[in-house]
Amino acid sequence: DIQLTQSPSFLSASVGDRVTITCRASQGISSYLAWFQQKPGKAPKLLIYAASTLQSGVPSRFSGSGSGTEFTLTVSSLQPEDFATYYCQQINSYPLTFGGGTKVETK
Amino acid sequence: EVQLVESGGGLVQPGGSLRLSCAASGFTLSDHYMDWVRQAPGKGLEWVGRSRNNAQSYTTEYAASVKGRFTISRDDSQNSLYLQMNSLKTEDTAVYYCAVVGARSYMDVWGKGTTVTVSS
Numbered sequence: 001d002i003q004l005t006q007s008p009s010f011l012s013a014s015v016g017d018r019v020t021i022t023c024r025a026s027q028g029i030s031s032y033l034a035w036f037q038q039k040p041g042k043a044p045k046l047l048i049y050a051a052s053t054l055q056s057g058v059p060s061r062f063s064g065s066g067s068g069t070e071f072t073l074t075v076s077s078l079q080p081e082d083f084a085t086y087y088c089q090q091i092n093s094y095p096l097t098f099g100g101g102t103k104v105e106t107k
Numbered sequence: 108e109v110q111l112v113e114s115g116g117g118l119v120q121p122g123g124s125l126r127l128s129c130a131a132s133g134f135t136l137s138d139h140y141m142d143w144v145r146q147a148p149g150k151g152l153e154w155v156g157r158s159r160n161n162a163q164s165y166t167t168e169y170a171a172s173v174k175g176r177f178t179i180s181r182d183d184s185q186n187s188l189y190l191q192m193n194s195l196k197t198e199d200t201a202v203y204y205c206a207v208v209g210a211r212s213y214m215d216v217w218g219k220g221t222t223v224t225v226s227s
Contacts, residue, residue: 001171034213036152043204043217044144044152050211087152091212094168096142096154 002026004088006099012107019075021102023088028068032092035064035073038101039084047086048073078104109133109216111205116221123195127221129188129205137161137183140208143190145201146220155203158188173199195225 003026013019023033031051036044046055048064051071061076075082083106088099115127129141140163143155156169158179167179178191188205202220209215 032212038152043219044214045217046213046215049213049215053211055215089152089154089214094157095170096157098152098154101151 001095002029002090002093002097004090004097004099006086006088006102009100009102011102011104013078013104014107015078015080017078017107019078019082019104021073021086021088021104023066023071023073023099025069025071025090025092029090029092031067032090033064033066033071034089034091035062036087036089037082037084038087044087109207111207111216111218113203113205113218113221116203116223118224118226119195120227121195121197121225123225124191124193125195125223127190127192127203127205127223129190129218131186131188131207134207136181136186136188140212141179141181141188142206142208142214143177143179143188144204144206144214144217145199145223146204147198147201150201153201155190157208192223195223197225199223200225 005024007022033051035048038044052064063074085101085103087101110132112130141158159166176194180189204220205218206214207216
């Protein structure tokens with residue numbers, strides 16, 4: 001199984017900050033990676049797919065990069081509605097797996 | 108508008124069974140792969156399984172943690188997806204989400220989830 005390790009697990013930030021979250025895969029997954037945002041009590045929302053493609057309707061302050069085993073999600077200027085938990089997910093091979101999550105909290 | 112509505116969750120004793128439903132609207136279920144994903148209380152997301160589309164003969168994949176106990180099926184006439192869960196364990200307690208796999212092969216629309224509690 002492909003393990004996805006996210007770092008950090010928790011991140012304290014302020015509105016306007018640039019935030020970067022890393023996702024490392026235990027083996028190469030090309031660009032078969034997605035990023036999801038989840039708010040408490042809500043379903044996950046797809047932000048980015050194929051490592052760097054912004055899902056329709058997602059603000060351009062979100063961006064993704066990477067390929068192979070190392071990936072990043074960046075929020076260029078954190079907004080109040082961005083405080084949430086973020087997950088990476090690989091679709092390179094079964095079983096599909098998610099990272100452990102990164103909770104972005106208010107500093 | 109694409110919508111998914113899960114139902115069928117509830118309280119069940121260990122060893123029991125439960126069948127979850129996912130009612131789809133706004134798209135043709137048979138054309139799409141569909142996934143089940145769960146989230147235990149206070150924990151992260153765990154992929155449960157996948158049902159491929161009509162063109163792929165509705166074949167399925169499962170996580171090792173549920174293989175042999177859970178079965179994904181569909182009723183295209185009802186535009187519904189199902190998750191039959193047998194031999195339930197306390198560690199199956201979670202919110203269960205269904206999701207549509209879009210044209211780019213990613214889960215791009217999710218339902219709101221249904222809660223399953225396995226406890227004596």
